Amino acid sequence: MQASVHFYSYFKDLTGCGQILESVADGSTLAELLKKIFQRFPKLAAMEKSMLVAVGLDYQPRDYILKDGDEVSLFPPVQGG
Amino acid sequence: MKYRSFHPSRVDDSQLCTCLKRQLTITTEPIDEAALLRERTMSDAMGAVIYFLGVVRGGEGEQKISAIEYEAFKKMAEHQFHLLFDQIEKRWPIASIRLVHRIGIVKVNEPSLWVEVVAPHRGESFAACQWLIDEMKRVVPIWKKPVVL
Numbered sequence: 101m102q103a104s105v106h107f108y109s110y111f112k113d114l115t116g117c118g119q120i121l122e123s124v125a126d127g128s129t130l131a132e133l134l135k136k137i138f139q140r141f142p143k144l145a146a147m148e149k150s151m152l153v154a155v156g157l158d159y160q161p162r163d164y165i166l167k168d169g170d171e172v173s174l175f176p177p178v179q180g181g
Numbered sequence: 182m183k184y185r186s187f188h189p190s191r192v193d194d195s196q197l198c199t200c201l202k203r204q205l206t207i208t209t210e211p212i213d214e215a216a217l218l219r220e221r222t223m224s225d226a227m228g229a230v231i232y233f234l235g236v237v238r239g240g241e242g243e244q245k246i247s248a249i250e251y252e253a254f255k256k257m258a259e260h261q262f263h264l265l266f267d268q269i270e271k272r273w274p275i276a277s278i279r280l281v282h283r284i285g286i287v288k289v290n291e292p293s294l295w296v297e298v299v300a301p302h303r304g305e306s307f308a309a310c311q312w313l314i315d316e317m318k319r320v321v322p323i324w325k326k327p328v329v330l
């Protein structure tokens with residue numbers, strides 16, 4: 101199963117890209133996807149605690165079970181206004 | 182710029198007199214306060230209008246800056262704003278909310294955020310406006326990057 105992962109704000113600088121495709125086993129959780137992402141981009145791992153994670157347009161907890169075609173977004177705390 | 186007209190949050194015509202009217206604009210265009218004020222509509226039952234303007238300061242900490250560059254995940258930002266409007270509708274008797282957030286480069290002294298809340302009384306308008314801005318800073322995916330002189 102593949103999930104597309106999008107990076108925003110300075111996470112784009114930390115990864116050097118705005119978007120990747122990542123393969124995970126069927127039934128994987130967001131936490132398992134994040135583990136693979138952190139192996140690929142070690143600089144992101146340091147941001148884990150403050151990182152916000154959305155699937156589609158909604159925030160999801162780390163135990164969210166991914167579905168094929170899910171669009172996952174990773175970004176730092178928001179700062180609008 | 183021309184702002185979008187009000188959109189009732191419910192489509193049932195029988196509810197139009199009581200539902201929250203909402204107008205949300207996320208734009209790279211400068212915020213036109215005069216146009217926004219001209220477009221205000223109020224019913225006889227409304228006694229309070231609060232509006233807030235967020236303006237870019239000339240410094241971030243001790244660093245002088247010339248502008249802030251705002252980035253948004255626009256579709257999610259719009260969705261999250263509407264979730265906040267839904268909660269406001271449940272908590273306070275607010276008649277309308279209009280919100281404009283500018284993105285892209287916003288120079289020092291220029292507004293990046295304009296929020297207006299119209300309600301029957303001042304208490305609920307102040308409370309809803311304060312809550313909306315606090316929650317926006319917690320959940321709406323917009324980020325800023327200082328542009329140094």
